[in-house]
Amino acid sequence: MKKLEIIIESVEKRKVCRLLDQIGVSGYTIIDNVLGRGSHFTRSGTELSEIMKSSLIIVVEKDEIISKIIDVIKNEVLKFYSGKLFLSEVQIIE
Amino acid sequence: MKKLEIIIESVEKRKVCRLLDQIGVSGYTIIDNVLGRGSHFTRSGTELSEIMKSSLIIVVEKDEIISKIIDVIKNEVLKFYSGKLFLSEVQIIE
Amino acid sequence: MKKLEIIIESVEKRKVCRLLDQIGVSGYTIIDNVLGRGSHFTRSGTELSEIMKSSLIIVVEKDEIISKIIDVIKNEVLKFYSGKLFLSEVQIIE
Amino acid sequence: MTNFISDAIQNLATPMILFFVLGFISTIIKSDIEIPQAISKVLAIYFMIAIGFKGGVEISKTGIDISLYNAIINSVFIGISTPIVAFLILKYIGKIDNINSGAISAHYGSVSVVTFVTAISFLNSKSIDFSGYMAGMMALMESPAIFVSILLVRIFSSQKISTLKSNFIDLLKESLFNSSVVLLFGSLVIGLIVGEKGMTSVKPFLVDPFNGILTLFLLDMGMIAGQRISEFKKVGFFLSVFAICMPVMSASITILMSSLFNFSLGDTFLFSVLAASSSYIAAPAAVRIALPQANPAYYITMSLAITFPFNIMFGIPLYFSLINYW
């Protein structure tokens, strides 16, 4: 099993969830109000709009599904928005 | 060392912490207000009660203790509540 | 690539970010309002000051940079403050 | 009948109800209005403090008399009988399994603070008095239904219900000392101690902006209810009908019962609203602990997305006219 951590601008959260649902993942977990710095701009989260905050979405799935997710996110989201994808090994116990 | 990520309904948080204390883990970290979707119902976290939210509890421990935790959580918590356990390799630096 | 998870008292967050910027990491992600228990005191996060809360900082970087971070954090921060460093393998997809 | 209609229209045309409708609509059209949960939580606390405190001050003025004992008897009776009736209907007419029947009846036996607050605001607009201890009656009616329902599940289930001991302790804490009970009773006692003199110092916060703050809170409740509405189809026909008929029935029975005690118009009305109202804060948390096998999509959706809107929009004027024009 693989764990994919998706860091994405909060404005794109609804869309990413929609894509994950379409792909048919068995589940995902969302941590909101995540801050950070990358190569684009510092997300300090102080604005009244949501655009300076990130969401961290965790998906644990089989390798094939993870590859599909990566493909879709790359094409539909990361072409226009900043964001990061981190992949690691994990074991589902239950 | 192993890292166990426990995603549990927030109503069960106090109980899980109690169990971890009883087992005698050296520590744990809790991220509250986690949302998500799994096979049961969508945790959108909008209700006034806590029941539609999850907590993510991270425990890093030796393999034996992790096995014990898994056993206890499976028997005492996951029989009745939805929740997920993800296990991975990790190194404690300090 | 390695993922370093830094759990640090919230009062030290600004300093750790400053150190990471100085080292020249390519980015980091911060989850605030993290609670927990370790060997020191229970962070229940109920006080009006920030001292009973943690921040979880995630850095994904090349091995050399991660070693540097570990060095700096150990010397400049963990000598005086409680905190934990967890290291694991990860793959950057994008 | 014409009176009911005019009352209903008048009730629907208050800012509170209209903001509830606005919240509901805004969710349906997927607007991005977001009232942070921190605010919802503190508003709920505000209302419990405000009505508890005001009730206590009222009692300090009028003193305690025989009617209080009657009110307590009535409350306990309602708190115990409503979940039993609900359970039997669900099990035998609705053919719902024991556990979900118990879970749902716990909600309909318990009470809703916001429904009660809206009813008070309705009475105020008509300048009708009610007893100070009614806030205490609400606190009394929060928990019994939860225990009664669990008991019913245990009695009717042939196979052992696997509620763990540790869960039962959590449940006891959750139910006896849940925030509504503690805040309502606590504030009532405080109001009783400080009396009218203490009231003057806090009136600009606890009394004057009450209706206005209710407006904001009902906007939020409208959105919460609206979000649940997508789960509507999971609830099914029988339970949807139940979610509307059960409150009307509870209110009617309560009005009959209360007439035995000769309560004032305001008190009778508030009793009927309490009986009709279903819990969506205390009960879900308690039931999730006590009956984890029950499906939350049923009880939360019914209570929050059907019964609550029905009660504040149509139930309140309906129960009022039932009392008046029977």
Next chain:
Amino acid sequence: MTNFISDAIQNLATPMILFFVLGFISTIIKSDIEIPQAISKVLAIYFMIAIGFKGGVEISKTGIDISLYNAIINSVFIGISTPIVAFLILKYIGKIDNINSGAISAHYGSVSVVTFVTAISFLNSKSIDFSGYMAGMMALMESPAIFVSILLVRIFSSQKISTLKSNFIDLLKESLFNSSVVLLFGSLVIGLIVGEKGMTSVKPFLVDPFNGILTLFLLDMGMIAGQRISEFKKVGFFLSVFAICMPVMSASITILMSSLFNFSLGDTFLFSVLAASSSYIAAPAAVRIALPQANPAYYITMSLAITFPFNIMFGIPLYFSLINYW
């Protein structure tokens, strides 16, 4: 001229503006004051409800007449012409690329609720009346500029702009039913329905503490603006000048335009403030979805850290004296 100076000083010496300055300074000296985002969000909602509702109640008193149609025409005209003018200036004088020109003009064509609220508080302090429907005009002016700007980008860009279809749907939702539009229109309609009678019950919350709450909100806005100021150098000279001249120009044109319609002093002033104000809640979110290639450091910093402070501190008295002493 002396009138402008005395107005400006008088405006600067209100608690609201001074708390804005305090917030700004506190961020510069790196104080750790922190107003949680949950509070900022609910305060923004409070102001939209309060002005929408009050506007509706006013309309219910005066009724609707020809001036409303004029006001709608004026609003739509401003909402469409401002972004076009801004876009052309940015593109041809500033040599800014199409996408960033479009992103910025969307902000300057849209409106700022807090600037509007501060202007209302300025009018109140001078006891100058304005029409109830002005809150509705603000709601009308929120979204058109966003669509106009995107259209301009598409027209002027030779290579295909790669906005995805799914993004366009998100954008539509975000713009048409964004929280300001729904809350302002919704509250206005509610105010219209309940009229003055409904007002009495919510006045202690929606009217009386209005200025005081604005004080707290502007402290927060001062901090938010102050935090952006570090991005100032990224914005550059031309855009900084634009962020001050554009509002003055929009206000001036609007004052001329409005004189054709014979609006009251208060209404003309509010129209000029709306035209001059730039959005920093609705537009950033919409633009981030519609034009992700644009640089947020430009539009957020300009709108929040330059135009907004300029408007509430100097713009408001300036536009007022332009109208009066022209």
Next chain:
Amino acid sequence: MTNFISDAIQNLATPMILFFVLGFISTIIKSDIEIPQAISKVLAIYFMIAIGFKGGVEISKTGIDISLYNAIINSVFIGISTPIVAFLILKYIGKIDNINSGAISAHYGSVSVVTFVTAISFLNSKSIDFSGYMAGMMALMESPAIFVSILLVRIFSSQKISTLKSNFIDLLKESLFNSSVVLLFGSLVIGLIVGEKGMTSVKPFLVDPFNGILTLFLLDMGMIAGQRISEFKKVGFFLSVFAICMPVMSASITILMSSLFNFSLGDTFLFSVLAASSSYIAAPAAVRIALPQANPAYYITMSLAITFPFNIMFGIPLYFSLINYW
């Protein structure tokens, strides 16, 4: 003596204190009441703005005279002497190590906003006046004790204290520009500028609901204090006694000192309360940065769970009767 008892009972029977007690009890019985931190934070900000602003408006009415200079001298004296006395007692009588002695004396030398606010509410209930600048005095007394305490630790520690340079810079920022100092001084200056005219516009928010909001805040403080009580045993006997005797001693010395200056009854009382109060917002954060080796379980628990409740429940009437009936 009978006066003290009647004052104490009267103080205990205010809604504010009773809600504090309710919060405390609710935590002991493990009720699930939860006031979100976002609310606690904004309430703390509200009180600093409200008392700072009101103080400034008062000064604008009365002007500045010689008593202000006396008050500043008195404040600085208290701010420097209290931590020295505390440190010596802790080190030589309590045999506490240097670092923890320093950490604790920083807290007792600094001040508590909520204790001050409760004292003001006590004065108001007795219609006793106090000077507008007292809010400024509180701001003055926030930080000196922190620096004095760190200096004491450095002087008395033979081995080098390993505070890093970068930490010292953080500390300076944290102490000089911490939120209380900036908000109190800032609001005071704003109040001074806008005067009584500015007050009218914000009174319904910053003045009228003051006591009521304090009620909610003290409910929260009661819960925070109650949660700390489980750490009580870690504090030990000596420190527990210290946490009650130190404030009484500080207040007594201050009353003597203040009598040299001929301050009014209200001012003397507020000085004594400030001296007696111990910090639990600014000092913990600063001390955690400056003296990380000190044990937070000591200083937070003492300050929050012993001294704070003692002061608002018994200290306030005690210091008042000390002044009156000495």
